[in-house]
Amino acid sequence: MVNGLAVAASRLVTQDGLSLLDPSLNRAERTPEAVAVSGICRERGESLKTLPDFPETNLPQYSTAVLDRPTGTPQKPPQKDDLLDYLEQEATSPWTLKPHTQKPYGKMCGSLCLIGQDEDGNRIAKRIVCGREWCEDCRDISHRRRIARVLPRLMQICPMSYIVITFPLEVRSMMRDPQVLAIIGKKVRRLLRRLGYQKVYTRWHFFGQHGEKYHPHLNVLCDGEWLPPEQLAELKDLIRRKLLPRSIAKTIGKDLDIRYAYRQTPKKIMHTIKYVTKASFRDIDWDEPLANALYGFHNGCFAGTWNDPPKWKLTGTDKKFNALLPLAEGKHPVSGKPIVWNRRPIPFVLVLMEEPVDIGGGYYLLPPIREPPNLAVRPTNLTELPDGDYRKQTNLVKRHGERADNILSLLGDGESYS
Numbered sequence: 001m002v003n004g005l006a007v008a009a010s011r012l013v014t015q016d017g018l019s020l021l022d023p024s025l026n027r028a029e030r031t032p033e034a035v036a037v038s039g040i041c042r043e044r045g046e047s048l049k050t051l052p053d054f055p056e057t058n059l060p061q062y063s064t065a066v067l068d069r070p071t072g073t074p075q076k077p078p079q080k081d082d083l084l085d086y087l088e089q090e091a092t093s094p095w096t097l098k099p100h101t102q103k104p105y106g107k108m109c110g111s112l113c114l115i116g117q118d119e120d121g122n123r124i125a126k127r128i129v130c131g132r133e134w135c136e137d138c139r140d141i142s143h144r145r146r147i148a149r150v151l152p153r154l155m156q157i158c159p160m161s162y163i164v165i166t167f168p169l170e171v172r173s174m175m176r177d178p179q180v181l182a183i184i185g186k187k188v189r190r191l192l193r194r195l196g197y198q199k200v201y202t203r204w205h206f207f208g209q210h211g212e213k214y215h216p217h218l219n220v221l222c223d224g225e226w227l228p229p230e231q232l233a234e235l236k237d238l239i240r241r242k243l244l245p246r247s248i249a250k251t252i253g254k255d256l257d258i259r260y261a262y263r264q265t266p267k268k269i270m271h272t273i274k275y276v277t278k279a280s281f282r283d284i285d286w287d288e289p290l291a292n293a294l295y296g297f298h299n300g301c302f303a304g305t306w307n308d309p310p311k312w313k314l315t316g317t318d319k320k321f322n323a324l325l326p327l328a329e330g331k332h333p334v335s336g337k338p339i340v341w342n343r344r345p346i347p348f349v350l351v352l353m354e355e356p357v358d359i360g361g362g363y364y365l366l367p368p369i370r371e372p373p374n375l376a377v378r379p380t381n382l383t384e385l386p387d388g389d390y391r392k393q394t395n396l397v398k399r400h401g402e403r404a405d406n407i408l409s410l411l412g413d414g415e416s417y418s
């Protein structure tokens with residue numbers, strides 16, 4: 001899917017007439033996504049270690065800290081089966097057990113599910129995922145959920161402007177702070193709102209297509225369209241002035257790289273949404289301290305008013321996202337009624353045993369629970385006697401008759417004793 005996106009994205013052309021993604025057209029004008037920063041390094045003959053935006057860090061290595069064992073804990077013997085190791089620790093010292101489920105980005109992501117149902121008893125299962133960009137286990141699920149979350153709003157935009165803002169290499173070391181990224185995003189949203197745009201969405205990509213080197217660029221989707229060249233130049237100038245002090249731009253002799261494009265068809269808009277919402281930090285080893293710093297960072301942000309009806313519909317294979325749209329609002333995709341989730345997770349394998357319907361995004365429609373066989377007596381062979389039938393008696397008459405029988409029987413007993 002990622003490859004498909006990349007191939008299709010290479011056909012995107014900016015309003016400047018430059019390819020957004022095709023590196024073959026102009027090396028220096030490649031899109032931020034494709035600007036493999038390592039390529040720039042090669043051009044400058046710099047190695048990764050000497051780059052100015054790779055400062056030494058004194059951040060604690062949180063992810064390894066989690067795995068650190070208290071003193072006295074038996075160390076994991078080398079070349080041993082994980083399961084054996086697990087069982088051995090379980091048997092000897094359960095209180096020190098640190099199975100890989102406890103890793104912050106452990107192998108077990110997605111192995112548990114929550115079960116929910118609406119008031120009509122329609123059941124659904126939802127895999128619990130970590131949502132970290134570098135988690136291979138849940139990347140696709142998280143991406144689909146992200147798309148489903150933004151679609152109700154972004155479907156209110158057509159045509160759509162797509163702006164990508166990239167910062168010069170020289171200032172990227174300052175942008176390793178999530179707070180700085182948040183402020184830049186906010187500044188852009190505010191600026192565009194002031195300029196008259198009604199709906200603005202921003203989301204950071206942290207790395208280019210090939211990763212390895214921090215390469216932050218801000219994606220902006222808003223309710224814009226084709227701009228005359230002078231207006232486009234003015235917009236870029238305003239963004240540059242807002243985000244990078246002119247003194248710095250002068251000192252380093254560089255400025256922000258801003259690409260402006262627009263999308264007019266639902267298919268192209270959807271394609272851009274998929275691209276912007278994808279994970280760019282795909283390997284924690286690219287920059288682990290940064291990964292730790294970004295923990296909890298709220299990346300995709302909206303500004304403006306979003307009360308309009310949808311302006312476009314999903315087409316082709318993208319229609320599969322229709323099932324996920326109600327789920328993004330906590331509603332069942334079949335009934336549209338609110339789902340109440342059971343708080344106790346169950347293993348995903350148990351869900352699979354129910355042969356559920358996979359509707360994507362880690363959601364599964366479950367079959368209805370079969371009613372237990374009804375063992376109660378079914379009085380279908382009892383017929384109502386017609387009125388006047390001699391067998392039809394009221395309870396009073398029946399009791400009366402039984403009493404008379406008892407008396408006769410007692411009399412009979414007396415006779416036999418006499």
Ligand SMILES: [Zn+2]
Pocket residue numbers: 109110129130131132135136137138139
């Ligand atoms: Zn995950």
